[in-house]
Amino acid sequence: MTEFTPYTALGGGLFIGAAAALLLYLNGRIAGISGILNGAVARTPGDTAWRVAFLVGMLLGGGAFWWFTPHAFAPRQDFSPSLLVVAGFLVGFGTRMGSGCTSGHGVCGLGRRSLRSLVATATFVGCGILTVYVMRHVLGVQP
Incomplete structure (x- = not known):
């Protein structure tokens, strides 16, 4: 897609x-x-x-x-499966550290007007933007 x-x-x-x-x-x-x-x-x-x-x-x-x-x-053919596993564990770690995931905070928490969820969602989005910038513009990895 x-x-x-x-x-x-x-x-x-x-x-x-x-x-x-x-x-x-x-x-x-x-x-x-x-x-x-x-x-x-x-x-x-x-x-x-x-x-x-x-x-x-x-x-x-x-x-x-x-x-x-x-x-x-x-599926991308140029990503190593071990790197994807590490990425999955990092997502799980971040979810635990943030006391929830994007669906809990972003969909449900924001709908309930939770300040904690607003901060968590802003952090998720900010980290996503930073990750894309580093991957594309610093490391040169293209989609």
């Missing part, structure tokens, strides 16, 4: 927002993926089924998107 498509982006955003709002309204829970995953792994009695269902739904939704639009997934 190389072009910005506003209609699919808008549709995806509406689906994410609706899912987060429905989870909060129907279940009283925040749709922060890191917290949902942590709770599913911790297996708190009586609090695991909805978490597993949410995660399975995310995987099935991603799988369905991949099935119907395989052209949207063009």
